[in-house]
Amino acid sequence: MAEETKVTACYMCWQQCEVKMRIKDGVLKEVTGNPGGFVGGGYGCERLEGAPEFHYHPKRLNYPLKRTGERGEGKWEQISWEQALDEIAEKLLAIRDEFGPEAITKIGGTVHGPADWACWRFFNIWGSPNAFNQGKNCGQANNLQECAVYGWDSLGCGPKPGATKTIVCWGANPIHSWMTKWNYIKSAMDYGARLIVIDPRLSETASHADLWIQLRPATDGALAWGVIKILIDEGLYDKEFVDNWCTGFDEIVERAKEFPVEKVAQITEVPVDKIIQLAHYYADGPTCMCWGLATCHLGDGAGQVATHAQAVLRAITGNVDREGGNPMTGPHEDVDWFKGIAWDEFIINTERTRDCVTAEKFPICSVKSLKRYNESIKKAWGGKGYGCSFYMLFPASRGIFDAIRYGDPYPIKAMFIQTGDPLVTLGGVKNCYEAMKQVELLVGMDFFMTPSMALCDYVLPAASWIERPHLMLFWGLTNVAVAFKQPMEALYERKDDYYLWKELAKRCQLEGEWPETLEDMYSLFLRPTGKTLAEMAESEVYWTAPPEAYKRYETNGYGFGTPSGKCELVPSVVAAAGLDPLPQYIEPPQSKYRTPELAEKYPLALISGSRIRPYWHTSYRELKTLRWRHEQPVVEIHPETARTFGIADGEMVYIETTHGRCRQKARVIEGIAPGTVHAEAYWYFPELPEEEPWLFGMWDANINACVSDDYEDLDYAGDHPFRAMLCKIYKAETATAYDLPVFKGVD
Numbered sequence: 237m238a239e240e241t242k243v244t245a246c247y248m249c250w251q252q253c254e255v256k257m258r259i260k261d262g263v264l265k266e267v268t269g270n271p272g273g274f275v276g277g278g279y280g281c282e283r284l285e286g287a288p289e290f291h292y293h294p295k296r297l298n299y300p301l302k303r304t305g306e307r308g309e310g311k312w313e314q315i316s317w318e319q320a321l322d323e324i325a326e327k328l329l330a331i332r333d334e335f336g337p338e339a340i341t342k343i344g345g346t347v348h349g350p351a352d353w354a355c356w357r358f359f360n361i362w363g364s365p366n367a368f369n370q371g372k373n374c375g376q377a378n379n380l381q382e383c384a385v386y387g388w389d390s391l392g393c394g395p396k397p398g399a400t401k402t403i404v405c406w407g408a409n410p411i412h413s414w415m416t417k418w419n420y421i422k423s424a425m426d427y428g429a430r431l432i433v434i435d436p437r438l439s440e441t442a443s444h445a446d447l448w449i450q451l452r453p454a455t456d457g458a459l460a461w462g463v464i465k466i467l468i469d470e471g472l473y474d475k476e477f478v479d480n481w482c483t484g485f486d487e488i489v490e491r492a493k494e495f496p497v498e499k500v501a502q503i504t505e506v507p508v509d510k511i512i513q514l515a516h517y518y519a520d521g522p523t524c525m526c527w528g529l530a531t532c533h534l535g536d537g538a539g540q541v542a543t544h545a546q547a548v549l550r551a552i553t554g555n556v557d558r559e560g561g562n563p564m565t566g567p568h569e570d571v572d573w574f575k576g577i578a579w580d581e582f583i584i585n586t587e588r589t590r591d592c593v594t595a596e597k598f599p600i601c602s603v604k605s606l607k608r609y610n611e612s613i614k615k616a617w618g619g620k621g622y623g624c625s626f627y628m629l630f631p632a633s634r635g636i637f638d639a640i641r642y643g644d645p646y647p648i649k650a651m652f653i654q655t656g657d658p659l660v661t662l663g664g665v666k667n668c669y670e671a672m673k674q675v676e677l678l679v680g681m682d683f684f685m686t687p688s689m690a691l692c693d694y695v696l697p698a699a700s701w702i703e704r705p706h707l708m709l710f711w712g713l714t715n716v717a718v719a720f721k722q723p724m725e726a727l728y729e730r731k732d733d734y735y736l737w738k739e740l741a742k743r744c745q746l747e748g749e750w751p752e753t754l755e756d757m758y759s760l761f762l763r764p765t766g767k768t769l770a771e772m773a774e775s776e777v778y779w780t781a782p783p784e785a786y787k788r789y790e791t792n793g794y795g796f797g798t799p800s801g802k803c804e805l806v807p808s809v810v811a812a813a814g815l816d817p818l819p820q821y822i823e824p825p826q827s828k829y830r831t832p833e834l835a836e837k838y839p840l841a842l843i844s845g846s847r848i849r850p851y852w853h854t855s856y857r858e859l860k861t862l863r864w865r866h867e868q869p870v871v872e873i874h875p876e877t878a879r880t881f882g883i884a885d886g887e888m889v890y891i892e893t894t895h896g897r898c899r900q901k902a903r904v905i906e907g908i909a910p911g912t913v914h915a916e917a918y919w920y921f922p923e924l925p926e927e928e929p930w931l932f933g934m935w936d937a938n939i940n941a942c943v944s945d946d947y948e949d950l951d952y953a954g955d956h957p958f959r960a961m962l963c964k965i966y967k968a969e970t971a972t973a974y975d976l977p978v979f980k981g982v983d
């Protein structure tokens with residue numbers, strides 16, 4: 237029996253751990269962490285147990301499909317790739333002729349691989365600024381603030397064992413969401429670092445904390461300002477750094493006066509002594525405030541003030557670009573990332589034509605604003621200066637749907653869905669659904685028939701990480717790139733995601749280099765190293781990573797990547813976009829203080845979508861190897877809330893908001909405040925029927941059908957208020973989520 241071992245990077249989530257695959261007679265038997273691996277150091281999570289099942293699953297999409305019935309009727313015919321590509325290209329060209337290049341959009345998810353950059357490359361050369369990825373909800377509010385205040389983001393940073401003294405997980409639960417980072421946190425704690433967790437729930441990470449701050453949801457801005465005030469009053473900030481490197485400190489001092497600790501305690505519902513403890517711990521650095529998602533989901537006003545105050549906090553304590561604090565990666569220097577995705581062409585093309593559909597409504601996310609960021613980032617970091625690039629640009633999804641439905645501000649006629657399941661992962665799902673029903677051309681590419689795929693005109697079968705070469709590019713957000721050759725041949729007619737865009741580019745006669753294979757495209761990215769992908773993958777050093785560096789603002793001849801070269805505590809690029817650069821604290825769009833009348837009807841604060849293992853958002857619910865670990869969606873409520881609303885542990889309940897309702901199973905726990913409810917997100921049931929009205933039961937359990945995407949509820953960057961709604965809960969009549977037909981929500 238021929239048995240072989242192949243090494244590659246797992247992409248069952250974006251941590252991309254190095255793994256080894258045991259293959260017997262050409263059949264994938266087992267995938268495990270690769271001891272000593274460059275990423276993960278041999279770590280492998282339980283998802284790997286599902287890898288062989290995922291690869292051979294009977295429900296995998298294996299051939300291109302074309303819709304034969306109405307959208308969502310579940311009627312398909314198998315067609316060839318040639319036919320699919322020819323027909324799609326022909327329609328695209330006709331749309332461009334009639335409505336302009338901006339009339340196409342792509343909805344994608346978080347970092348998933350070649351689909352992301354290959355699409356951006358196509359859109360950049362084609363000339364549409366309306367590509368959308370879930371980066372929108374996945375850190376955009378935070379990245380824009382960090383880049384505005386100190387000219388780069390610290391998204392990928394983690395604590396440094398031995399150097400970091402204080403670790404802050406602010407609205408982050410890495411035991412479930414970022415295990416490779418959690419391994420660093422544990423190691424730093426072994427060296428004596430303390431852990432602070434700021435979270436309304438007693439998350440698993442919070443259960444390991446030296447200090448758990450259980451704040452009222454979405455009041456993070458007030459908490460951060462309360463801490464800033466204590467640091468200033470007690471002289472616990474980094475005076476030398478502030479004097480030499482910061483602008484706007486006087487305004488910060490003035491604003492901080494509005495946040496005496498008693499007032500902050502009243503707003504956040506955190507006891508005074510805990511807030512003081514938090515400030516004292518924070519000041520005892522180096523302090524690493526790891527990136528946490530929560531403050532990007534607080535909705536209008538609340539999100540901007542929280543993400544801004546967090547950036548100020550990192551800055552005035554001197555933790556920015558500091559060893560053990562919040563280091564910054566800077567751009568990829570060994571990888572032609574921006575050239576690879578044709579970023580210059582994007583700028584040129586959109587200057588000729590129109591900005592993205594929500595450039596007026598959310599001016600911080602526009603080409604004009606990106607250019608302002610660029611000018612100074614370039615001075616500090618060299619290269620092209622595009623910084624976290626797409627994070628500065630994604631249009632608000634609601635704007636895309638309005639462009640499709642109403643032609644406002646101009647029409648969008650074609651939508652691609654690749655690496656995303658917008659019907660399940662976006663807020664305002666009902667608007668998304670209507671737009672998907674109306675758009676002229678709807679093309680999807682995925683591993684499985686998902687709710688979003690079920691509505692498409694063409695569904696294309698994607699090859700996975702098991703069947704494609706690997707280069708870790710991570711949207712340009714890290715400067716580490718690891719290379720592996722393709723471990724196994726793609727099964728059936730599955731293709732890598734680059735293939736789609738390359739073939740469409742050829743058919744549409746787009747300019748630029750479009751090499752035949754994904755591997756050759758990766759070699760183009762790697763040009764600065766002088767190596768091809770295969771050469772790098774086969775060398776002893778199969779990655780590129782710059783040496784550790786800190787405080788580069790002192791030596792780069794310019795300072796921070798901001799217009800003044802300083803840490804701008806009141807950032808001028810935010811002001812230049814027409815926004816308040818020193819936002820006032822404001823309650824989330826729905827709250828007992830901001831909307832007291834609404835709170836009478838919907839008395840509970842709703843947070844939704846915290847990460848749960850083993851899932852990766854919507855993914856892997858069809859895998860028997862994993863599903864048993866967590867079979868149904870669960871809503872967490874406090875025993876007192878349960879008593880008030882007559883709900884017992886394990887009962888099915890409705891969660892209802894101003895925008896809809898869905899059902900989940902109650903879990904009654906102490907580790908959540910009585911006024912707060914936590915609902916799971918990303919649920920659909922692959923075992924239920926595909927055709928409408930079922931759509932795999934996604935209306936039944938989908939909390940995102942209850943999350944607002946009204947413009948006035950979105951934050952300054954246009955992100956959704958996933959953690960800032962009000963709700964009520966009540967018992968559902970039936971016991972499981974499987975036996976009810978579809979529920980379309982409250983009108």
Ligand SMILES: Nc1nc2c(c(=O)[nH]1)N[C@H]1C(S)=C(S)[C@@H](COP(=O)(O)OP(=O)(O)OC[C@H]3O[C@@H](n4cnc5c(=O)[nH]c(N)nc54)[C@H](O)[C@@H]3O)O[C@H]1N2
Pocket residue numbers: 344345346348349350351370371373374375529533654655656657658661662663681682683684686698699700733844845846852853854855917939940943958
């Ligand atoms: N309520 C609530 N909603 C949220 C959030 C929240 O906190 N709360 N978080 C938001 C955030 S931060 C994010 S990032 C999004 C995540 O949302 P998404 O990224 O949309 O979710 P995923 O389930 O990761 O991916 C969606 C689809 O991509 C497919 N896919 C995976 N890899 C590939 C690939 O290589 N090629 C192709 N063609 N398809 C692939 C999967 O099979 C799956 O069907 O959810 C957002 N929604």
Ligand SMILES: Nc1nc2c(c(=O)[nH]1)N[C@H]1C(S)=C(S)[C@@H](COP(=O)(O)OP(=O)(O)OC[C@H]3O[C@@H](n4cnc5c(=O)[nH]c(N)nc54)[C@H](O)[C@@H]3O)O[C@H]1N2
Pocket residue numbers: 249346374406407408409410412413414434435436437439452453454455456527528529530531534843844845846847848849850851852853854959
């Ligand atoms: N297993 C698994 N891991 C994942 C993913 C996945 O789908 N599954 N998705 C990946 C992606 S794309 C992302 S963006 C990351 C996100 O990873 P994290 O940043 O860890 O985000 P979450 O787990 O969604 O939320 C973290 C915590 O925020 C808390 N929270 C809710 N509301 C608030 C609030 O108002 N204030 C504060 N301070 N905290 C609040 C929640 O209770 C939760 O415990 O995870 C990544 N890792």
Ligand code: SF4
Pocket residue numbers: 246247248249250251252253276279280281282283284415416
């Ligand atoms: S954490 Fe698990 S799923 Fe994610 S890359 Fe590592 S082994 Fe794969």
Ligand SMILES: [Mo]
Pocket residue numbers: 346370373374375
């Ligand atoms: Mo995300």
